[in-house]
Amino acid sequence: MSKFFQFVVAAFAMLSLSNAADLRVGTNAAYPPFEFINDQNKIAGFDIDLVDALSKKIGFTYEIVNMSFDGLIPALKAGKIDAIAAAMSATPDRVKAVDFTKAYYITENLFIKKAGDNAINSKADLNGKKIAVQLGTVQEIAARELKGAKVMANEDIFAAIMALKNSKVSAVLVDSSIGYGYLKKNPDLAEFLKEPDGSEGFSLAFDKNKKTDLIAKINAAVDELKQDGAYDKLLEKYDLK
Structure with missing residues (x-):
């Protein structure tokens, strides 16, 4: 392999890595209005909009990965996804396996x-x-x-x-x-x-002890979204208020 070709391959590899999302966020798009497939055949919903708002406030990129609800935590533990945004409650059993943000919606x-x-x-x-x-x-x-x-x-x-x-x-x-x-x-x-329902409410989930700094930033950002009115707008958009 020529040095020039090696350089080109390395450059494309670097470009690919730079374009990769910071977080692969798992969801189950069969739970409207929190996550569902919309008329444009795209994953939408309150949780998706919340992740988007958090990404802009904190500064990270993301991609949404759709899968079965019961497969979300196993996928997180296996490293197939980096986070869960799927109207998931922090039950005692789940807390043993993953870390949760503060609850953002009570039900x-x-x-x-x-x-x-x-x-x-x-x-x-x-x-x-x-x-x-x-x-x-x-x-x-x-x-x-x-x-x-x-x-x-x-x-x-x-x-x-x-x-x-x-x-x-x-x-x-x-x-x-x-x-x-x-x-x-x-x-x-x-x-x-x-x-x-015996839980504290819906939270975002991350693998145990892997994203503690990000969780703290998300907790603070959710508080900010509630203070500046953006959170209420999401509630109204999805008829959750």
């Missing part, structure tokens, strides 16, 4: 049934019934603690909602910020219970 567990189903009005009524959830979520954990309930874990929440609409399950347990969006679009469904 609750929402129980949904078919409108007009008078047989289900409380958690006790779910004894012996099938309940659908999204795999790997806080709601799956809560559903498995329900006495006598039979849990159907789905890859995404849309599949859980469709299972309810098609009478394959008796109820769906979902994050309230997501669930209310589906209730607005599906008058044949109704809520029958809402309660705390």
Whole structure:
């Protein structure tokens, strides 16, 4: 290989590295309004806009990587992604594996049934019934603690909602910020219970002890976004306020 050719190869390698994103951010784009595929077939949502706002305030580049929700933490631990932005709650088990920023959005567990189903009005009524959830979520954990309930874990929440609409399950347990969006679009469904989900709220996640400085910067930047009104604008944009 000539010295000139070696120089060209090295130059392209340097260019490639310089163009690489600082962070590969994993998400599960099936959880509107936090992350979803929009009409332009692009990943969009509150979390995506929040990451973008943080990147501009802190000064980093990023790329969004779409994958299954239950595969996010394994991908983070394996180094396939550098961060998670997927409406993820900092549960005690997750905190053992990864580091979280301060919570940026507080939510609750929402129980949904078919409108007009008078047989289900409380958690006790779910004894012996099938309940659908999204795999790997806080709601799956809560559903498995329900006495006598039979849990159907789905890859995404849309599949859980469709299972309810098609009478394959008796109820769906979902994050309230997501669930209310589906209730607005599906008058044949109704809520029958809402309660705390036991977490501090949604946070961004990073591998254990790998991005402590960045986490501190993100926490400060989120506070700034809340103070200057940018955060409220995002809430309004995605009907989360």
